[in-house]
Amino acid sequence: MATIDADNRREIARLPSRPISLEDRYDPPANFLEIEVLNPETHGFGNKRYTDYEIRMRTNLPVFRLKECSVRRRYSDFEWLRKELERDSKIVVPSLPSKAWQRQVPAFLRRDDGIFEDEFIEERRKGLEQFINKVAGHPLAQNERSLHVFLQDTTIDHDKYVPGKVRNS
Amino acid sequence: MDILGLGSKVDADFILDPQGQRKQIDVKIDDTKRSSQYIYYDGEDVSGTVQVKLKKNSKVEHQGIRLEFIGQIEMLNDRSTIHEFINLSKLLGFPGELTDSSSIDFNFGNVEKPYESYNGINIKLRYFLRLTIIKRFSNNVFERDICVQQLSQYPEINNSIKMEVGIEDCLHIEFEYNKSKYHLKDVVVGKIYFLLVRIKIKHMEIAIIKKENTGTGPNIYAENETIAKYEIMDGAPVRGESIPIRLFLAGYELTPTMKDVQRKFSVRYFLNLVLVDEEERRYFKQQEIFLWRKQDKDTDKTKQSAKQYAHYQRPTPANQSEENPTENSSVNEVLSSENNSDIPSD
Numbered sequence: 001m002a003t004i005d006a007d008n009r010r011e012i013a014r015l016p017s018r019p020i021s022l023e024d025r026y027d028p029p030a031n032f033l034e035i036e037v038l039n040p041e042t043h044g045f046g047n048k049r050y051t052d053y054e055i056r057m058r059t060n061l062p063v064f065r066l067k068e069c070s071v072r073r074r075y076s077d078f079e080w081l082r083k084e085l086e087r088d089s090k091i092v093v094p095s096l097p098s099k100a101w102q103r104q105v106p107a108f109l110r111r112d113d114g115i116f117e118d119e120f121i122e123e124r125r126k127g128l129e130q131f132i133n134k135v136a137g138h139p140l141a142q143n144e145r146s147l148h149v150f151l152q153d154t155t156i157d158h159d160k161y162v163p164g165k166v167r168n169s
Numbered sequence: 170m171d172i173l174g175l176g177s178k179v180d181a182d183f184i185l186d187p188q189g190q191r192k193q194i195d196v197k198i199d200d201t202k203r204s205s206q207y208i209y210y211d212g213e214d215v216s217g218t219v220q221v222k223l224k225k226n227s228k229v230e231h232q233g234i235r236l237e238f239i240g241q242i243e244m245l246n247d248r249s250t251i252h253e254f255i256n257l258s259k260l261l262g263f264p265g266e267l268t269d270s271s272s273i274d275f276n277f278g279n280v281e282k283p284y285e286s287y288n289g290i291n292i293k294l295r296y297f298l299r300l301t302i303i304k305r306f307s308n309n310v311f312e313r314d315i316c317v318q319q320l321s322q323y324p325e326i327n328n329s330i331k332m333e334v335g336i337e338d339c340l341h342i343e344f345e346y347n348k349s350k351y352h353l354k355d356v357v358v359g360k361i362y363f364l365l366v367r368i369k370i371k372h373m374e375i376a377i378i379k380k381e382n383t384g385t386g387p388n389i390y391a392e393n394e395t396i397a398k399y400e401i402m403d404g405a406p407v408r409g410e411s412i413p414i415r416l417f418l419a420g421y422e423l424t425p426t427m428k429d430v431q432r433k434f435s436v437r438y439f440l441n442l443v444l445v446d447e448e449e450r451r452y453f454k455q456q457e458i459f460l461w462r463k464q465d466k467d468t469d470k471t472k473q474s475a476k477q478y479a480h481y482q483r484p485t486p487a488n489q490s491e492e493n494p495t496e497n498s499s500v501n502e503v504l505s506s507e508n509n510s511d512i513p514s515d
Contacts, residue, residue, distance in 0.1 A: 015345060015360045017411035024409035031367045031405070061367055063338060134448045139339040139368060168338045 032060040035136055035151070037129035040121045041072075047107065050074055051121055053128060057151055063142050063168050069152050077156055078128055081135075084146035088163055091141055094134045097127025142166070178227040179267070181300050181311040185217040194316050197288065206316040209282060209296070215315070216276035219261065219300055223270050232303040234262030238277045240284070240317075242433050243293040244383055246390055254431050255281070255296070267302075284430050285319040285462070290392040291383045292434045319425060321461040324350045333364070334454050341365035344442055344454065346414070352463040353423050357440065359414035363406045369447040373402040375414060376441040377421060378455070383434045396438075397421045418460075425462045 039054040052074040059067055078096055085093045103114040115121075135141050136151065145164045149156055185191070185207050192208045209215065215238055223229065240255030257280065261273045287294040296317050302309040327350045335341035341364035346357055361373065377397040383390040397420075402412045427436040438460050443453040 012356045012358055012415055014413045014415075015347060015358060017360055017362065017413075018409070020407075020409035020411075024407055027407075029405065029407050030365070031369050033369075137369065137446070137448055138450065139336050142339075 028060065030060065032058070033137060034058045035129070035132050037125050037132065040125055042116050042121075049116060051116065053125060055132065055151065057136075061142070063166065064148065064152065066152050071151065071154060073150065073156075075124070075128075077150065078131065080156065081146055081150045082131075084163060085135065085141060085144060088146070089140050089144050091138055094131055096131055097124050100124075177309065178224045179229055179302060179309050180222045181302075181309070182220045182222070183217060183298055183300075183311075183313040184220060184272075185215075185313070185315070187217070196286075196314075196316060204314070206314050208316050208318055209280075210318060210320060211282045212279055213282075214276055214278050215280050215298070216278075217274070219273045219275060221267065221271050221273070221300075221302075223267055229267040229302070230265075230304070231262070231267065232264045232305070233260060234273070235259070235301045235303065236261050236275055237299045237301070238280060238296070239299055240282065240296045241294070242431055243295070244433065245291050245293065246383060252431065252433060254283075261300075264303075282317040284317070285425060285427065286315075286317045287424060287427065287430075287436065289381050289434075289436065290394060291381060291390060292436075294430065318462055320464045321352075321425070323463075324461070330456055330458075332454075332456070335365065336452070339365070339367045340444070340452060342444075344456075346440065346456070346458070348458075350459040350461060351418060352461050353425065354419040354463065357414060357416040357418065357458075361401075361412045361414065361442070363408055363410050363412075366406055366408055368452075370405050371445050371447050372400060372404070373406075373412065373442070373444045374398055374400045375416060376443065377416075377418075377423070378439045378441050379423075380437045380439065381434065382437075385429075385432055395441075396423060423460055426460045 034057070036056045037053050038056060040051050041053075042049055042051045044050060052072045054070055055073050056070045057064075057066075057068070075096075082093055082096055085091065100115055100120065103110070103117075103120060105114070107114065132151075136147065141147050143165050145162070145166050148166055149161055193205045194208055195203055196206050197203050219236060221234070236259045238255065238257040239253060241251055241253045244250050244252075257277050259275060259277070261275060282296060284294055286296060295314055297312050297314040300311040327348050329345060329347050330349050331343070331345040333341065333343045343362040343364060344359065345362075346359040348355070348357075351357060357375075376395050376399070379394045379396050381392045381394070383392070397416075399416055401414055406412065423438065424436060426438060427434070429435055437457060439455045439457050441453055441455045443451055445451050
């Protein structure tokens with residue numbers, strides 16, 4: 001297609017705009033946010049076992065206090081986060097991977113290891129990763145203290161935690 | 170028209186433009202039917218001839234032949250109500266007997282047509298001639314619709330729209346549209362400037378939304394329709410980037426903005442700027458624009474065809490009306506005069 005001759009068709013020529021600076025063009029983008037859910041580990045013995053995952057986060061968003069952090073969280077911690085966000089934020093919170101009640105039937109009734117099967121843990125890990133990325137990227141969720149506690153506090157201290165909003169520092 | 174299947178003894182036709190001077194427009198009546206209607210403007214006479222045709226060897230006794238020019242608003246939601254805002258009536262024939270086909274001339278002079286014909290989702294505004302042959306048991310009624318267009322002049326004031334909007338600490342943009350009032354074949358020229366981008370944007374699009382509001386006060390019934398959707402950016406912008414907008418309105422089915430017609434309905438248009446992030450979240454900003462109809466410039470058809478077909482014989486009047494439909498002449502306005510030959514329009 002021929003380029004538009006702006007002199008002859010002035011009425012449809014582009015509006016003048018400021019040129020972009022070199023820094024803005026080549027600096028790392030201001031929306032860098034990467035969260036990975038990795039390294040599932042099952043702790044404990046017999047019927048007192050539980051699995052937790054590493055939540056590794058890297059970001060340059062100013063709303064997050066730490067630009068790099070790594071914490072360990074289990075499925076019930078995700079459920080806690082989801083419950084907090086549903087109650088306090090105005091967002092439609094995505095759903096978590098399933099609770100898998102069927103797999104929690106007592107061991108002697110099952111042929112496999114229930115919720116500690118590698119395949120199941122991998123499925124769940126993927127679902128949790130999708131969930132946390134979707135949630136952490138939401139501008140309204142980023143204002144909720146529960147999200148910051150979940151992502152950046154070494155442990156979730158349920159005694160000290162008070163729901164609230166987080167402002168940009 | 171008679172539905173009884175026996176076939177009516179009478180038929181009628183309206184001859185409105187014997188000299189072939191009036192423009193016609195293709196109008197969509199409903200999902201399947203289209204028809205061609207003559208275009209009229211405010212203040213013009215509505216005149217012509219009614220041809221009443223009788224079946225061979227039949228006679229029709231009647232109590233009078235009446236011709237009406239009607240302008241009405243029909244509201245199509247639950248209780249279909251009709252509101253007539255114009256009703257002009259003429260008696261074309263005294264009570265008597267029709268023995269032969271006949272032609273009757275008529276003229277409604279300087280007819281005020283204050284609104285444009287409109288065929289919408291819940292509203293129909295139409296102008297039409299209705300011929301009634303009054304009989305003892307059932308009348309013969311014949312109708313012919315005309316299309317009325319409201320022309321406007323270039324607005325004296327036409328400021329650009331420029332605004333900064335966003336979500337605190339997440340996304341700030343400044344958008345600008347070159348005008349606030351556009352004619353139906355105009356071009357929306359604008360730009361989006363990114364001031365702060367802390368979300369992961371996937372693409373950006375602009376849409377034209379038509380909002381038809383029926384009724385007033387507590388009973389407003391709103392109907393929204395997305396007339397057009399046009400992607401203007403694919404990919405993630407950073408701070409400092411400017412994205413241009415150029416949206417040609419002539420390609421879309423638009424009508425002029427209609428505000429509070431007979432206190433019954435409004436038709437308004439909005440530009441909707443939508444940004445979509447990687448998780449399919451949508452961030453949008455709607456801005457009303459005012460649309461108006463400009464007069465087409467094609468008055469001298471012969472002059473124009475001579476320019477276009479300079480190397481060929483001047484076409485006969487019969488060919489002319491096919492090859493120079495009104496749409497072409499308006500596009501020529503946007504193109505410069507040098508571009509008449511080979512470069513196809515954008």
